[in-house]
Amino acid sequence: MLVGVPREIKEDEYRVAMLPVGVEELTRTGHHVLVQQGAGLGSGIPDEEYAASGATIVPTAEEVFAQADLIAKVKEPQEQEWPLLRKGQILFTYFHFAADRILTQEVLKTGITAMAYETLRGPHGSLPCLTPMSEVAGRMSIQEGAKYLERPQGGRGILLAGVPGVQPANVVIFGGGVVGKNAALIAAGFQANVTIMDVNVDRLRQLADVLPPHVRTLFSDRHNIRQQIREADLVIGAVLIPGARAPHLVTRADLKLMKPGAVIVDVCIDQGGCFETSRPTSHSHPTYLIDGIVHYCVTNMPGAVSRTSTYALCNVTFPYLAQVASQGLEAACRQHSGLRDAINMHHGQVTNQAVAETFGMPYLPWK
Numbered sequence: 335m336l337v338g339v340p341r342e343i344k345e346d347e348y349r350v351a352m353l354p355v356g357v358e359e360l361t362r363t364g365h366h367v368l369v370q371q372g373a374g375l376g377s378g379i380p381d382e383e384y385a386a387s388g389a390t391i392v393p394t395a396e397e398v399f400a401q402a403d404l405i406a407k408v409k410e411p412q413e414q415e416w417p418l419l420r421k422g423q424i425l426f427t428y429f430h431f432a433a434d435r436i437l438t439q440e441v442l443k444t445g446i447t448a449m450a451y452e453t454l455r456g457p458h459g460s461l462p463c464l465t466p467m468s469e470v471a472g473r474m475s476i477q478e479g480a481k482y483l484e485r486p487q488g489g490r491g492i493l494l495a496g497v498p499g500v501q502p503a504n505v506v507i508f509g510g511g512v513v514g515k516n517a518a519l520i521a522a523g524f525q526a527n528v529t530i531m532d533v534n535v536d537r538l539r540q541l542a543d544v545l546p547p548h549v550r551t552l553f554s555d556r557h558n559i560r561q562q563i564r565e566a567d568l569v570i571g572a573v574l575i576p577g578a579r580a581p582h583l584v585t586r587a588d589l590k591l592m593k594p595g596a597v598i599v600d601v602c603i604d605q606g607g608c609f610e611t612s613r614p615t616s617h618s619h620p621t622y623l624i625d626g627i628v629h630y631c632v633t634n635m636p637g638a639v640s641r642t643s644t645y646a647l648c649n650v651t652f653p654y655l656a657q658v659a660s661q662g663l664e665a666a667c668r669q670h671s672g673l674r675d676a677i678n679m680h681h682g683q684v685t686n687q688a689v690a691e692t693f694g695m696p697y698l699p700w701k
Contacts, residue, residue, distance in 0.1 A: 335659040338402025341373040346617035348376025348640035351406035354387040361388030377644040421445030432692040433606040448679035455672035466646035470636040472516030479568040490595035509572035571600040571608040577688035579606040594626040603631040
């Protein structure tokens with residue numbers, strides 16, 4: 335199979351979808367790999383390393399998309415890439431369709447097979463391609479939140495850790511999944527006062543067993559949410575419903591309960607965000623103020639630590655990509671049923687139920 339790796343063009347996105355070792359593995363087994371010139375530079379990987387591993391370096395994305403049967407990307411195709419997609423092509427990347435109707439409609443028109451990292455299921459129902467970036471984003475959420483709590487950044491002027499004789503910051507985390515757990519670990523390491531909330535009591539019990547003793551667990555309901563945001567200096571949104579839009583847990587009216595200069599980091603902005611006032615931002619312009627509350631809603635947080643993120647991502651995505659390249663889509667899905675869950679669109683049909691329900695579109699299960 336002919337596999338293509340274009341350079342990412344989303345604003346402030348520096349990751350790349352394949353490592354040189356992946357190129358070497360594919361070419362060793364008889365596949366051909368096209369890599370766009372400069373695709374790996376943002377992650378510190380020069381073209382020469384790809385070429386030495388067997389890739390053909392081409393100057394433009396147009397050449398990659400025109401020739402490749404299987405495209406490996408990191409982020410959803412941008413508007414200027416939509417015309418390059420063609421029916422029958424497989425695109426393997428993060429899509430997060432439920433957060434963007436226009437993206438969903440435009441990609442559907444192309445007739446490609448859209449395989450989404452975020453809905454691919456592992457052997458035990460896990461989300462293996464989402465996990466490493468959730469780990470990165472969860473840890474970064476505290477790093478970024480601590481920065482924007484500083485007064486010059488619009489925050490309350492709070493040091494996350496406090497100092498002897500002065501209280502540390504209060505950190506509230508919505509969601510006890512991978513993002514939430516990693517955020518809690520880092521916040522606890524700073525000696526902040528940490529509360530992690532979830533609707534799954536069994537998950538809260540698990541977290542209570544593995545997180546430091548000073549991290550509190552709390553059942554997530556409207557009463558508890560409102561109570562916690564009153565005291566919060568930093569609130570992390572880490573809610574995930576695979577493939578679907580995130581629920582709004584905090585309304586615009588709720589912001590008036592919060593302290594002026596408090597910070598929201600909405601990690602689930604890729605799925606629409608769990609704050610009513612969230613809207614996508616970029617690393618170049620990461621924050622905005624509403625009712626005195628700092629909102630940080632960067633849609634590709636791991637892109638800022640691109641070298642770490644690229645290696646973490648490719649470690650988990652490459653085996654699935656190689657399986658599709660070597661066996662073809664249908665055979666690979668028969669052998670690994672979790673790959674079927676990654677197929678969000680196929681030949682102009684929505685094949686992911688959550689995406690179809692989000693936009694009221696017809697749903698047709700793949701095969």
